Amino acid sequence: MKNKLMTLKMRLNLKLFLVFLGVSVFTCFGQAKEDELIKYVDPFIGTQFFGHTFPGPSLPYAMVHLGPDTGTEGWTYCGGYVYADNSIIGFSHTHWSGVGMVDGGDVLLMPTVGNKLQLVPGTAEEPDAGYRSRFDHSDEKASPGYYAVLLKDYGIKAELTTTRRVGFHRYRFPKADDARVILDLGHQIGGNQETDVSELRILDNQRIEGVKGSGAGKVYFVAEFSKPFQYYGTFDASYSTPESGAGYFPYKSGERGVDIGAFVTFQTKDQEQVLVKVALSYVSIDGARKNMEAELPHWDFDLVKQQAEDVWNSELSRVQLEGATDDQKTIFYTAMYRSLLAQYISQDADGKYMGASGAIKEAKGFDFYGSFSCWDTYRSQHPLLTLIAPDHVNDFIKSIEAKIRDYGWLPAQHFQNVFGQGMVGDHLVPVIVDAYRKGYRDYDVDFIYNAMRKKAREFPAPPALREDARSGLEYLLKLGYVPVDKIEESVPKTLEFAYDDWCIAQMAKDLGKLDDYQDFMKSAANYKNVWDESTQFMRPRKSDGSWLEALNGRDQHVVSEGDHSYYAYFDPLLVGRRPNRYYTESNAWQYLWSVQHDVNGLIQLFRGKENFVDKLDTFFEMSPLISLPKYVGVVGTIGQYVHGNQPSHHVAYLYNYAGQPWKTQKRVRQVVEQLYRTGPGGLCGNEDMGSLSSWYVLSSLGFYAVTPGSPTYVIGSPLFGEVRLKVENGKTFTVKAVNNSTQNKYIQSAMLNGKPFSRTWISHAEIMEGGVLEFQMGPKPQRGWGTGISDVPPSLNDNL
Template identity: 40%
Template sequence: MDTPTRRHLLKTAAAAASLPLAGCATPGPREAGATALPADKLTRHVDLFIGTGGHGHTTPAATRPFGMVQLGPDTYNAVWDSCSGYHDSDRSIMGFSHTHLSGTGIGDLLDVLVMPGVGDVKRQPGPPSNPELGWRAPFTHADQAAEPGYYRVALRDRGVTVELTATERVGLHRYTFPASARSHLMVDLRHGMQDKPGVPTRVPWAELQVVGNDTLLGGRSVKQWADGRHIYFAMQFSRPFERFEVFNGAGADASTARESRGTQLLAALHWRTEAGEPLLVKCGISAVSAEGALRNLREELPGWDFDAVRADASVAWERELSVLQLQTFDARHQRMLYTALYHSLLAPTLFSDVDGRYRGMDLQVHQLPHGERNYTQFSLWDTYRSLHPLLTLAAPGRVPDLVNSLIRMAEQSEQGVPVWPLQGRETGCMIGYHSAVVVAEALAKGFTGIDFKRAWPLWRQRAMDDAYRGLPQYRRLGYIPSDQEEEATSKTLEYAYDDWALARLARGVGANDDAVLLQQRSLNYRNVFDPAQRFVRPRLANGRWAEPFEPRALGHSARWHDFTESNAWQATFLNQHDVAGYMQLFGGEAGFIDKLDALFTTSSEQLPGAPPDIAGLIGQYAHGNEPSHHIAYLYAYAGQPWKTHARVREIMDTLYSDQPDGLSGNEDCGQMSAWLLLSALGLYPVDPVSARYVFGSPLVSSAVLTLPGGARLEIEAQGNGPAQRYVQSVTWRGQPYKRSWIDHASLVQGGRLVFVMGSEPNRQFGAAPGDRPPAAL
């Protein structure tokens, strides 16, 4: 069975990604938002354009923390680097839509696009190479600015200034037109992410209702990545439009019918405008119904005070960011780290209405218990590694709702437990079923308000019974044969970690026999390790190793890949839960260290045909791909944490920056940023289910994390600087602390964690066996 991973998209997108985008000049450094936020505000450090270049795939859209609405510019919707709808190298805007994916490796959403115009109505956006053929608007980076909760751009070709802000479920636009008798807004229900240029977004149905002369109601279904999702909207205008036109399909005549249904709906709304006179638009969205969208609009945004909504959005972001007070030895790092925190608080996104209704994975409408919220957009293969552990520290109040959302999805989806859920649909993207890890981590960290006994049978079914992507072979043979299943070697390793997570969940709910079985099965990683080569490698159904074997290759045959976003070099270190036992396969600690060293020092050369998402290379370590993210921390398990310090600081110094291309790979819904932020604090959850953090090399000079109940976790890196990357010693709550790790339960009680930094390694720190992170089953 083929597994829908980002690599499938890249097979078809690599050629398109190599084509020049509109305007390829690289802009110079710039601050986000030319609006001079107050000097005491943390939001002033956030640069919404970090990650919008390179392959970061982030969006500068206006939104609230975890907001349902992300209202922002779409520069293109048909190439891989524009997965978020926006890319830094583009030089024209096709409109402003209300939903975006920030940093994913596959595109979708971009719902309910609005575009202002002056003069003749054009019915297509037009190509990036010739924006004048449609309604596209050329722009420069000097024309735009952004800050958390706000975006602005000047469309000089038509003399229109666009400003955007949002509540959680409502987008608010402010358009300042020139004096004209022919000003208009286009509302496009055809627009969305496309598979490639020239292939329209698949819209099975759309509906539009014009109510009076100031309201539009509507909705549509979309069959793109999240196949068959529903989205509805309610849009109101601050001034009545003079007339409207609706177009239903290519070449269709304009209609003034107040109700329309079709697959290619487009509306044009007309006004006379005076110079400097603003036209405001507010648009609520809902997955339940247009009436639900209207209810969201009326509850969250009854008025028209744009500046007040913008200010309130800024306050919401300030409140979320202020949970972490950071000081750094380089001002550039302040921008990097607060932007990383911002990106870490964008997803998962809210997916329930103000009345608690939401559309489930069965596409039916459900009602939440009072006070609960439903979420979507879980990039779990990525985010279980760093983002969800970060949220247990920086946004713990949201964790029960996030986990309960996953449990509801598992109950409602005919496809079982969540893998990559988006807006009520299961994309099935990537491998494993790492919702198991998020649930087990919440249990391990003592979160309440979650019914873990209700969750257990749902995930047990996947582990024990489901005929899902090689699991029958995995259960029978202890590995997945690479001549029977795509990406089989990576799947074997990922299932082994899911088994470890579910063993902890089983033990927590009293299913002890299952816990023993799953813990033993979590050792299946051994079955794809070749001790002669000291590499993880693909294995065939007859038990033999697949040939030919090239550790830089993605697969041994042209039929399919053996690894997911990795090769044998990186996959060889995809062990997060039994590192001590794993070392013995290398002949002991020395052999393990030698192999780790080789990973970082071997040639970075890629074989022909490697996809463009292999990025952020140090040797064959690939920071742009999530299977590598814990690897630099493995030195600590072998008693050489000083090598962890050196490599982690190297990654932070060379593979992140405060520029638009400041991420070395897809942001992946906060994973890349969460890695940076946790690493900058000197903490990393190699095995999130263990509820432990391995020490790295702090990038901060000091940090204060405000915890529930008013406790404070204070972190200080004394003597820190560009060359002072090695931890010399640690104190915790005023006492010497010799371990190279610390547990979550200690941190959340609060206290002062002090790292003393130096320019040379202290090879004794963390070297003793009793001071290393526990890692044996």
């Protein structure tokens, strides 16, 4: 009783002390709750209709991406979780924030109860054929840093949270003599018997360690349980019964194979909690142990959940919105959350990481990022991070530098530090140059420049690196274009290498390498070599200089020349697929505009702004239908504009270059208001590592990076009444849109820091200096604003 009175007295004294300071206890804590931006984040957005997102907990830039899996087979399950499903396999520790590949799902845990031990997940059609469980979305919750669901078949509430490198599970079991946790390393369909071999060992009555084989990469793990095992076993799902049986310590159990796993069993009281910590490493089991020791030495689940929420609130608070509806805030902050989730660290707490050469390396004083989905992310996600995550940008480039030193070559798009030509183009180049030109230079600039130059000019590449060479470079250097009869994706390669070379030219000029500057500026104009005046498209061209013939009613078929094949006739509505395609996930209409670095030059090819605008108008207004065969990435269409895939993302902003910015304002508003929604189906296409989300964040702020590598942004139409962006050195850049609404989408006039502003672009330096950009908005186009010669965004030779 005495202790209780003392506690009450202490609480009263604390309240009186706060009142003395002029702080209302209710107001203080109530306001903190109101300011929590994580309440606007809905991790379920994009989990339906092939958004390929996942709803589980993670931290920004983390290694562990923990979450539920409902399936593993086929393109549908690239994210592991589909909202339409009603049963869960379990909870695995690696997911990608929207990709077009089936990967991740490593180290899966599933709590169960029941006499029968199931060794396989079962299927969505027959969940009782395995250990999966049914669930209802009404019993499911997800927020940044937290996920929870009731597993109906077992009466178990599962909760998840995470640190950067450790997943934390809390399972509330019913009263049971056979409460169980299954650890499955082989639940994915189609494991390779040579490359996907896994191992695990049960070391004592509370710990399992092992390595998940996944092709060229391996994921090491250490799992610790809060409750000692009653008994345990290992299994190989290739066999019908547990291979090692059940044992009692000090007997140790182990397993090696592709479809292997382990189970541990407990007696539990009703609502008894069993907690599991799972630390990952891409280096070693010892690295995973150290990660757990460094990040999660305790068992306080609620503390870790709160810490994760605090991290997310801090990150999201870099952008504050006024004049936005709750739905708009949900879309915006979820998009910002996804944008910050897309870059993944690969180094352990001690700095060690697995190098591309297969040797263990160490990141000293920086975070090492193993994956760059740069065909997707160079366009909007990386430019956005130069604004909202400036403390991470140098680490991205330091990671690229470390890869070059280790591998001996500038990589292309790659994942988990395993190199291979993932997509067309050489788009770590714009990631590097965009950061460099915006002032992020805490790395060996000359070394990285020379690596970019070497890859763009050296042919043949060293034999061991041919896969990462610029495919078609030998023809590009000789002919000025990539020929359709020799190399697949010939038109995109010509266009995207021209843009990459423009980026290198800008860095060469800044470094005083004027010969290189002239050389790369010349090749930056190679896009003109695939321009066909007669059709007004970027058209496939053969090695003899002739154009690929037009279809003209003839049957389309595939021509094979050696090991290379391509469609025989040119059809501007055809979206080809490997290996017989000559555009990348797009058609001639969608790739026509891929000259971000020289829009003025493209306008000249159309013989003037009027023709250019007419073609743009047709692009947005024509039928969205494409020629057969269909392609799954053609989604989120406005005419032939395809927002669900990256090559179209900058096109709405091109009207600014032709002196009709009101059409940019109209189209950008159409995209942000029509193609982004709340709810699981809220994304119109594959999230692709933050690219759809970062487009929305930038565009709703009122500008977009049409040309990464140029330290400028092109003005669109701001979506909110006021946005305050925290930039470096405690400064704030504010975008105000006075009289803004869905109808009032058109800019009437603008002021920058109190002075008239008519440019349809703004520099990165102006934003980072802080200040106020204020727009007056109205319901009709103001055809006089932003149309002067000096108002047009810079293009190619402009000295910016």
